[in-house]
Amino acid sequence: MQAIILERALNFLLATHPIDIQPLEGKKVHFSLQDFPLEMNFICTNNRIFVTTDAAINTDVNITLQSSVFLALFQGEDLTELLRQDKIVIHGDVKTAQLLVDLLQQVNIDLEELLSKYTGDVVAHQVGKLAKKIKSSDNPIGSIKDGITNFLIAPSRH
Amino acid sequence: MMHKTTHFGFTDVATEDKQGMVRGVFDSVANKYDLMNDVLSFGAHRLWKHYTIATSNVKAGDKVLDIAGGTGDLARAFAMKVGDTGRVVLSDINAAMLSEGRKNLINKGVSGVDFVQLSGEQIPFANDTFDCVSIAFGLRNVTDKDQCIREMYRVLKPGGCLLILEFSKTDIALLEKFYHFYSFSVMPQLGKIIADDEASYQYLAESIRKHPDQETLKKMVLDAGFGLCEYHNLSGGIVALHKGIKT
Numbered sequence: 001m002q003a004i005i006l007e008r009a010l011n012f013l014l015a016t017h018p019i020d021i022q023p024l025e026g027k028k029v030h031f032s033l034q035d036f037p038l039e040m041n042f043i044c045t046n047n048r049i050f051v052t053t054d055a056a057i058n059t060d061v062n063i064t065l066q067s068s069v070f071l072a073l074f075q076g077e078d079l080t081e082l083l084r085q086d087k088i089v090i091h092g093d094v095k096t097a098q099l100l101v102d103l104l105q106q107v108n109i110d111l112e113e114l115l116s117k118y119t120g121d122v123v124a125h126q127v128g129k130l131a132k133k134i135k136s137s138d139n140p141i142g143s144i145k146d147g148i149t150n151f152l153i154a155p156s157r158h
Numbered sequence: 159m160m161h162k163t164t165h166f167g168f169t170d171v172a173t174e175d176k177q178g179m180v181r182g183v184f185d186s187v188a189n190k191y192d193l194m195n196d197v198l199s200f201g202a203h204r205l206w207k208h209y210t211i212a213t214s215n216v217k218a219g220d221k222v223l224d225i226a227g228g229t230g231d232l233a234r235a236f237a238m239k240v241g242d243t244g245r246v247v248l249s250d251i252n253a254a255m256l257s258e259g260r261k262n263l264i265n266k267g268v269s270g271v272d273f274v275q276l277s278g279e280q281i282p283f284a285n286d287t288f289d290c291v292s293i294a295f296g297l298r299n300v301t302d303k304d305q306c307i308r309e310m311y312r313v314l315k316p317g318g319c320l321l322i323l324e325f326s327k328t329d330i331a332l333l334e335k336f337y338h339f340y341s342f343s344v345m346p347q348l349g350k351i352i353a354d355d356e357a358s359y360q361y362l363a364e365s366i367r368k369h370p371d372q373e374t375l376k377k378m379v380l381d382a383g384f385g386l387c388e389y390h391n392l393s394g395g396i397v398a399l400h401k402g403i404k405t
Contacts, residue, residue: 004213015217026405043386043403046289046317048215050403054388 003040007051009107014048019103021047027096030059033067042100049103061092076105164301167364176301177277181252183358184228184299188254190353192229192262197352198345198359204231206397207294210323211235213390213401219243220289223313225278225306226250226296230259234268236290242270247283249274250296278306286315294323298369307382314404320384322375325366326391326398333394341366372398 014021024044032039041057043050065073065088073079073088079101082088090097162173171179187194195203210232216222218241224233226249233248240246248263248271250256260273276282278293278300291310300306310320328334341363349359370378372389375398379387385405389398 007215008212011215011217028405043405045403045405046315048217048317050215050319050386052386052388052401054386057386 002038003051003053006040006107007049010042010049010051010103013103013107017106019106021049021103024049024096024099024103027061027093027100028057028059029096029100030057030062031070032062032064033070034064036067038067044100059092061090061094061097063097064089064091073101074104074107165365165368167361167368169364173301177251180299183361184252185254186355187349187353187358188252188258191255191258192231194349194353194359197348202393202397203295206323206392206399207231207235209390209392210292210294210321210399211239213399214239214290214292214321215319216240216290221245221247221287222290222292223247223281223283223288223310224249225276225281225291225293225310226299227259227292227294228252228255228296230262230268230271232292232294233259233271234263234266236292237263237268237271240270244270246271247274247288248272249276251275251277279309281309281313283313285312286318287313288318289315290319290321292321292323294321295325297322297324297375298365303370304378304382307378311382311384311402311404316404318404320379320387320400320402320404322379322400322402324375324398324400325369326375326389326395327371328391328393328395330394333396337396372400375400 013019021044025047027044029042030039031042039053039055041052041054041059043052065082069077069082069087073082079088079098083090163170164173164176165171166176166179214236216236216239218239220240221244222236222240224236224247227233228250230248233246237246248256248259250259253275256273256275263271274282278296279302291314293306293310297303297306307320314320328337342360345363346356346360349362350356353359372391372395376387376389379400379402383404384402387400387402389400391398
């Protein structure tokens with residue numbers, strides 16, 4: 001269901017904005033999260049994007065990252081900077097990855113909600129908060145530490 | 159001389175006879191088809207079709223072919239999505255069903271839909287014509303399912319999307335028991351009471367059991383050439399939506 005929500009959001013964006021996805025035509029990009037059992041393929045073809053969860057397809061590029069980094073990417077975090085900080089691993093065509101990330105960053109979708117289907121609301125909320133903090137912080141490492149501390153403590157408070 | 163056989167429900171019949179026998183079933187149920195769908199599925203068929211449309215990725219200007227489109231539920235929804243610049247073809251092998259579909263769409267004020275009587279095994283359109291081809295609750299009635307899937311692949315454009323909505327197999331034991339009882343004991347009786355046709359609904363129950371399960375159908379779609387196929391179980395697997403992409 002989450003893949004469908006994302007697919008619809010992306011294609012709504014394409015239908016309502018003058019975005020050229022021709023450079024992505026025929027490309028398949030695989031995202032996998034290291035900390036949650038979530039894998040997604042983005043298949044760009046026929047001027048639209050299909051989002052699937054089938055792990056068995058051959059892709060042009062594989063992107064592996066933590067869920068918090070996945071959310072941070074959606075919220076505008078710079079891919080090159082994340083690569084430099086070793087927060088993201090890319091196997092394959094980096095240019096294709098960059099093009100897709102540029103597109104994903106334009107999608108207005110509540111990823112916390114999306115992620116919560118896999119992880120439960122509390123975890124997703126904490127991850128979402130952490131991602132926002134990383135993005136707005138001058139000290140991302142410190143933010144991650146704070147976030148992890150909050151995440152570990154917060155559930156026991158309820 | 160040996161005749162090739164296929165199944166018609168639980169009965170083995172000569173391959174060349176099946177199409178005519180299926181036609182007989184749908185000639186019989188055409189005028190009560192929508193009512194029976196609502197009654198037998200408790201309205202759930204509307205949700206299954208809604209989900210199919212939602213996952214279709216069809217957009218304005220697209221060309222869509224709906225095979226075995228019957229009374230036109232999907233074609234109507236597709237027509238709204240493709241708009242004035244797109245094209246929807248509602249097709250069915252059965253003239254009575256196609257006639258019901260045409261009547262329904264006219265009554266609902268839907269325009270921009272073409273009606274074509276055709277067999278899914280020999281689709282009379284050029285290669286690479288459609289952005290989306292759908293078949294809802296029709297594939298299990300097709301004699302040569304592999305040929306039908308190959309034809310749907312052929313008429314899809316590269317990047318086009320195939321949607322197969324069909325009864326399938328549930329792996330929930332309790333649901334399976336209830337479903338078995340309902341299919342073979344309740345459905346034919348409802349068919350008798352509402353449509354005065356027990357035999358057609360007995361065939362419906364049997365044909366569901368003979369239809370390939372989710373993984374088998376997925377393999378058939380991939381074998382036909384689709385670069386990708388995944389399926390979504392609906393209502394615990396009673397129905398599955400297979401989505402293939404021609405990459």
